Amino acid sequence: MNFSDLGLSASILKAIEGQGYNQPFPIQQQAIPAILAGKDLLGIAQTGSGKTAGFALPILQQFQQKQPGKNRFIKALVLVPTRELALQVADVFKGFSLHLTRRVKTLAVYGGVSINPQMMALSGTEILVATPGRLLDLIDNKALHLSELEVLVLDEADKMLNMGFEEEMNRIIALLPQKRQNLLFSATLARDVEVVKERLLSSPVVISVEEEKEENQLELIKQVAYRISTERKGPFLRYLIKQGNMQQVLVFVSSIRGADNLVAKLNKNGLQAMAMHGDKSQGARTEALQRFKSGKLQVLVATDLASRGIDIKTLPVVVNYDLPRSPKDYVHRIGRTGRAGATGEAISLITKEDGHHFKIIQKKMGRKVDMLDTEEIDLKGY
Known part of the structure; x- marks a missing residue:
């Protein structure tokens, strides 16, 4: 038609x-x-x-x-x-x-x-x-x-x-x-x-069209998870972005403070990043989103509430730096990629404390996510 x-x-x-x-x-x-x-x-x-x-x-x-x-x-x-x-x-x-x-x-x-x-x-x-x-x-x-x-x-x-x-x-x-x-x-x-x-x-x-949309959407998203210790999460995220030459990455965190801290560390290590959360002024939120959409900003770090208006047709990568509280929010987050028929990648960083919760998310979603170890990866310099 x-x-x-x-x-x-x-x-x-x-x-x-x-x-x-x-x-x-x-x-x-x-x-x-x-x-x-x-x-x-x-x-x-x-x-x-x-x-x-x-x-x-x-x-x-x-x-x-x-x-x-x-x-x-x-x-x-x-x-x-x-x-x-x-x-x-x-x-x-x-x-x-x-x-x-x-x-x-x-x-x-x-x-x-x-x-x-x-x-x-x-x-x-x-x-x-x-x-x-x-x-x-x-x-x-x-x-x-x-x-x-x-x-x-x-x-x-x-x-x-x-x-x-x-x-x-x-x-x-x-x-x-x-x-x-x-x-x-x-x-x-x-x-x-x-x-x-x-x-x-x-x-x-x-x-x-809800059921059809969600089913097709998850099919188009490549999901992968990495076992990681809390202290290695920041360096490992920077490693992923640099090694994968990622140019447009949406990173989800659980708190406003966490968003600001992560942005500071990304910028300090040569990765252009901005935060988007409820404590930011409307002007700052609009600027961050516009720069990210236009490809002028490499990394956008967002909380769940701020993510509601993020709709980018061909967003390639979403990262769950922190896991969301509910399986529904997990699907909403990774659904920022794999839209309008395009494929996308969703990456989750899973600490030991996250293990049980991530199993529940996979069960509710009806899909098993490949879990990869990171202990052998040298993060020196990241």
Whole structure:
């Protein structure tokens, strides 16, 4: 199936070609026609399944056929759980807008930065990508209005609920007009998501690509683990990066302090590294992610919370410097690589204390990971 089979206009198809997309992913094949038909939709899909383009393309096409509304009365709202995801989703909309006959202004708003520039930038915005808290701040400041909203998208709804945004979401939903199109995307159909579905969606089209995505994703990822003592972990990581000539490595750690310490040691040993975690300013997080995506930064060290917005199509290597607390988080971490049909490598450093926990992760994942010894490797100079 091609994008031309989905009911998309010539200008949208040109925009797709301009962004280097070839064939639609499964969720796009099902979601795009349903959204163009004005249906409510529930999409169960992991990050990296192509869902953002799945809702961005039909929304942009619908807006091509309409004139802009009143200033500061936004027409489409995409709610997301994190700052990084807000920027990422807005970039997808902006990228596809480049070739359109009518340019549609998209803006991302989020907390952690001054609200004043965002209030000024809202002028002329038709599509707003927002974290719930900052959206309510802007509404309270009368910087925007939701009364003429036509499309509501809840992206990664399960994460928003898990991160405690339920109260904010309830307040936002109460401000929306009754007549609108609702699109709900989630990695899982958890109980809380089911409640939101029943409240928001009317006779929705239901799409699920979760099982297929996860199974295929793990098949594309080469997993390997190394037995290592705690004191040799740092030198061994530097050995792996230098010996493997790794140019783009995402390293996961368990704490903010651990991230900062690891970055300092990597930089001291000639490897360009930056940290991405909750204590960093939004500007620092954005700079680190942009440099990493563009290939100007060799190593990005991240905590799990900060990783939620990291979506790079062809990321070659992920390293678990510290193991995550749950098997689900392990799969989420290594799923940063092996995306969109590309292969990837996931490396885990396993200390003696990690052994039992790593066995549980493998059992839950349904896959055995090759475990290699490192005692004979000379790490002098690393």
